[in-house]
Amino acid sequence: MENSLTSSSNKNWVRLKPLSRSFYERDTITVSRELLGKVLIVSGNGGSGASMTAGRIVETEAYHGDDLASHCSRGETPRCAIMFGNPGVAYVYFIYGNYEMLNFVTEKKGYPGAVLIRAVEPVFGETLMEKRRRRQPRKLWTSGPGRLCRAMGIRMLHNGHSLEGPALFVADDGQRPSRILSSPRVGINAAKERMWRFFDGDSEFV
DNA sequence: TGAATGATCACG
């Protein structure tokens, strides 16, 4: 017998299909909201063995071209060039000398947009997440953009990687948050009036 | 509350 919510079988998550490019090729704010409740699935361990982790997205932030807080607010630079490119691609950057941040490129090619993934709830591969997050309590495994990248093995090598699978993708398993809330973005000084942080109001991981 | 830690970008 398998319970779809509690089973630890890989197959439940592996069988999920990646959302297609068209999901991402839309308004960044729409994509930010619709990503809540979807499942992020990451496979591979930098060549050092098989691994898979999965987490339900519970917190996102929108960034786009007409936005003083965006990396692309002053036009195209080497780092943010990927935001001008194809949607449905990972934009990963390294910051504060320590942390990777995972984003998904949105909007039509030529207009820069991305969604920052700020928190997920672990749903698969928790043993591996715990190991990667060394002794931290469960709630600190994936609550925060740097933490979730650590827990799920997301590195700079994922920058530019397609989100149409199989190494890194998002899938819809039918679950949706019952309450979506919004607020100003975290750690941002510019454009504070924009309520472009979206989160699951019932999640303990935000 | 502040240190850690290194890539990025604007400037010249």
Added chain:
DNA sequence: GTGATCATTCAT
């Protein structure tokens, strides 16, 4: 080349 800044995290 230089220095200020940074979509953070963790320990004090």
